[in-house]
Amino acid sequence: MNKFKKFLSLFCVTVLLVGLLAGCGGANSSSASEEEDTVTVLISNDSSRNAIEAVTDYIEEEHGIKTVFETRPGGTEGDNIMKTRLATGDMADIAFYNSGSLLQALNPAQNFVDLSKEPYMDKVLDTFKETVSDDSGAIYGIPATSVMVGAWFYNKKVYEELGLEIPKTWDDLMANNEKIKAAGKTAVIGSYKETWTSQLIVLGDNYNVLAEDPTFPEEYTANKAKLATTPGALRSFEKLQEVYDKGYMNDDFLATTYDTGTKMLAEGTGVHYPMLSQVLPLLETNYPDQLNDIGVFPQPGDSPDKNGFTAWMPHAFYLNKNGEKVETAKKWAEAFLSDEGVKRFVDATTLDGPLAVEGVDLPEDVPQAVKDMLPYFEEGNTAPALEFLSPLKGPNLEQITTEVGSGGKTAEEGAKLYDQDVEKQAKQLGLEGW
Amino acid sequence: MRNIKSNPYTYFFLLPAGAIYLIFFILPTILSFFFSMTWWTLTDWKFIGLENFKVFLSEPSMNIGFRNTIIYAIVTSGLKVILGLLLGVFLSMRLRSVGFIRSMVFFPALLSTIAVGIAFSTLMHPSQGMINTALSFIGFVGPDWLGDTKIALLSVALVDVWKGVGIATVIFIAGIMSIPQEYHEALSIDGGNAWHRFRNITLPLSRPAMNTVIILSFIGGLRTFDLIWAMTKGGPGFSTDIIASIIYKQYQAGFYGISTAGNVILFIVVAALAFPLYLYLNRKEVDL
Numbered sequence: 152m153n154k155f156k157k158f159l160s161l162f163c164v165t166v167l168l169v170g171l172l173a174g175c176g177g178a179n180s181s182s183a184s185e186e187e188d189t190v191t192v193l194i195s196n197d198s199s200r201n202a203i204e205a206v207t208d209y210i211e212e213e214h215g216i217k218t219v220f221e222t223r224p225g226g227t228e229g230d231n232i233m234k235t236r237l238a239t240g241d242m243a244d245i246a247f248y249n250s251g252s253l254l255q256a257l258n259p260a261q262n263f264v265d266l267s268k269e270p271y272m273d274k275v276l277d278t279f280k281e282t283v284s285d286d287s288g289a290i291y292g293i294p295a296t297s298v299m300v301g302a303w304f305y306n307k308k309v310y311e312e313l314g315l316e317i318p319k320t321w322d323d324l325m326a327n328n329e330k331i332k333a334a335g336k337t338a339v340i341g342s343y344k345e346t347w348t349s350q351l352i353v354l355g356d357n358y359n360v361l362a363e364d365p366t367f368p369e370e371y372t373a374n375k376a377k378l379a380t381t382p383g384a385l386r387s388f389e390k391l392q393e394v395y396d397k398g399y400m401n402d403d404f405l406a407t408t409y410d411t412g413t414k415m416l417a418e419g420t421g422v423h424y425p426m427l428s429q430v431l432p433l434l435e436t437n438y439p440d441q442l443n444d445i446g447v448f449p450q451p452g453d454s455p456d457k458n459g460f461t462a463w464m465p466h467a468f469y470l471n472k473n474g475e476k477v478e479t480a481k482k483w484a485e486a487f488l489s490d491e492g493v494k495r496f497v498d499a500t501t502l503d504g505p506l507a508v509e510g511v512d513l514p515e516d517v518p519q520a521v522k523d524m525l526p527y528f529e530e531g532n533t534a535p536a537l538e539f540l541s542p543l544k545g546p547n548l549e550q551i552t553t554e555v556g557s558g559g560k561t562a563e564e565g566a567k568l569y570d571q572d573v574e575k576q577a578k579q580l581g582l583e584g585w
Numbered sequence: 586m587r588n589i590k591s592n593p594y595t596y597f598f599l600l601p602a603g604a605i606y607l608i609f610f611i612l613p614t615i616l617s618f619f620f621s622m623t624w625w626t627l628t629d630w631k632f633i634g635l636e637n638f639k640v641f642l643s644e645p646s647m648n649i650g651f652r653n654t655i656i657y658a659i660v661t662s663g664l665k666v667i668l669g670l671l672l673g674v675f676l677s678m679r680l681r682s683v684g685f686i687r688s689m690v691f692f693p694a695l696l697s698t699i700a701v702g703i704a705f706s707t708l709m710h711p712s713q714g715m716i717n718t719a720l721s722f723i724g725f726v727g728p729d730w731l732g733d734t735k736i737a738l739l740s741v742a743l744v745d746v747w748k749g750v751g752i753a754t755v756i757f758i759a760g761i762m763s764i765p766q767e768y769h770e771a772l773s774i775d776g777g778n779a780w781h782r783f784r785n786i787t788l789p790l791s792r793p794a795m796n797t798v799i800i801l802s803f804i805g806g807l808r809t810f811d812l813i814w815a816m817t818k819g820g821p822g823f824s825t826d827i828i829a830s831i832i833y834k835q836y837q838a839g840f841y842g843i844s845t846a847g848n849v850i851l852f853i854v855v856a857a858l859a860f861p862l863y864l865y866l867n868r869k870e871v872d873l
Contacts, residue, residue: 578624
């Protein structure tokens with residue numbers, strides 16, 4: 152019996168120790184044992200992967216570089232993972248992440264490879280390059296997705312039925328809403344159960360803010376202008392409040408999810424949906440037959456001759472400066488942006504907007520909403536969203552817009568609160584003037 | 586003394602557990618007091634004194650957060666005590682299939698809080714949720730449980746009670762079962778009825794159990810986080826924010842110093858409320 156006990160305890164200790172060692176070594180040994188030309192890519196699970204995978208398949212075939220994807224959650228949880236993995240030196244060779252203010256919060260100069268000298272950078276749009284660079288002129292990222300717009304998606308069938316026209320001013324839009332409401336449909340879809348969707352009216356108004364006050368982003372970054380005291384910027388919050396005050400949203404907008412909102416738009420029970428164009432791939436998957444009933448127009452301002460889209464710059468791939476395979480990753484990036492790489496990308500997906508790469512012909516079968524956007528891009532009537540022009544984005548915006556958009560606060564109170572919120576972000580980033 | 590000397594195990598056996606406790610509990614606690622006074626980006630830090638505490642306390646949702654935390658702790662611990670006691674008395678009677686009912690009551694405690702939160706936020710959907718559909722069958726119009734800022738916090742608290750009352754009940758059953766039979770015999774000789782039995786025997790003598798339940802559920806209520814996060818994420822707006830969810834939002838935003846300061850504040854708040862309560866309750870305990 153005693154012998155058995157001894158054996159048993161020895162056995163248990165061995166099992167525990169082996170388990171412990173395996174646990175410690177696991178992360179490193181698995182990647183080291185594979186062939187040399189493998190890169191790891193950390194990517195968020197809410198990104199549409201098929202286009203990216205079409206390109207990585209091509210890179211593996213033609214350039215012999217195998218891509219191993221690691222997934223992380225999107226949203227703020229994903230931000231945490233990015234920051235933690237960078238801080239602990241555990242980042243993958245290539246990281247997929249937002250451009251603009253969120254990138255600035257990652258201290259790019261310390262963590263990512265400067266790609267400004269790479270020849271392929273010439274064909275990347277300058278407006279995109281600005282959102283992935285810093286003051287030193289270094290450029291850290293290559294575009295990984297298409298350009299999106301934050302705008303008003305609408306159901307064309309209902310527009311035809313009710314004889315409505317695309318509004319050129321905010322007042323026209325409100326008049327349309329009134330008619331839709333009178334016809335017994337939801338004029339504006341609210342899906343505030345997922346709080347980020349409540350930000351679109353405010354964020355998608357940046358074209359109008361800039362039309363009135365072109366230097367606002369710089370002054371805002373330098374702590375010289377505040378949202379609450381800049382009439383053009385405050386107007387964005389007022390628009391949000393007005394939609395609630397006039398009762399244009401679905402009754403249960405606080406409990407409605409993004410998926411349900413999309414469904415309402417596709418089925419025409421809801422007619423307008425202020426949203427990002429990332430809704431298009433979702434529509435294509437769930438409601439392919441209705442995809443081309445959906446059009447899009449920019450959030451109008453107060454003057455009919457200034458009309459344009461607020462654009463969201465693509466997410467980007469960044470090369471980990473402290474990774475083991477910087478050279479392989481550089482080759483990977485070059486192949487990703489090669490003509491063939493871009494072609495594979497375009498062929499594999501339903502685009503939700505134009506690419507940030509010059510000289511690419513979009514296929515004929517892009518969704519109707521993308522066709523609606525393209526003229527604006529061709530004529531230059533677009534402006535990046537504020538988060539791509541300033542490193543400042545307060546973390547509580549979605550809660551604040553939920554409150555303003557559900558009548559808990561006035562536009563001015565909301566804007567003031569957000570100004571306070573931004574102050575913390577500025578201090579954490581160590582910006583001058585705060 | 587004899588006991589210690591004859592102990593066949595040396596104190597070295599405590600080392601592994603002690604080391605783990607030191608590294609993963611004591612050390613981070615001490616470090617967090619330090620980092621709460623720094624501007625911190627995980628890789629870089631700068632000492633800035635009490636600035637973080639100032640920023641955290643002037644957080645716009647802080648008033649709501651403090652109020653909600655206290656309300657939540659009182660409502661959940663109060664309801665758990667009352668319901669737990671009633672269920673405990675009921676389930677310590679000699680009933681048929683009492684074992685089954687006991688397991689039924691305890692069952693929610695076994696579920697993952699996040700799963701419970703997600704399930705209930707679906708059940709509480711104002712127009713398609715099962716709760717309001719059921720209410721409309723009997724002619725009531727149910728409220729928007731999680732969307733109405735006035736009742737959202739209470740809705741979450743009720744779910745917390747549903748989930749936590751099982752543990753309270755088990756503690757009460759244990760307390761009631763340990764009351765010696767002699768007291769009941771004495772009472773029936775004196776001609777007492779069921780109410781007398783509850784009032785004069787069960788209630789005073791299950792005091793230790795009740796104190797355990799109050800302390801556990803009160804502290805649990807003060808630092809609750811997962812259920813609120815799963816059901817409302819502090820929303821709509823800031824209306825169901827509690828201290829823990831405000832801390833988490835700071836952390837999510839990358840304000841590591843501020844969120845650490847928030848944790849120190851939460852630690853102090855919990856200690857400042859729980860210790861006096863504990864001392865007060867202990868003084869009122871009656872010996873068996």
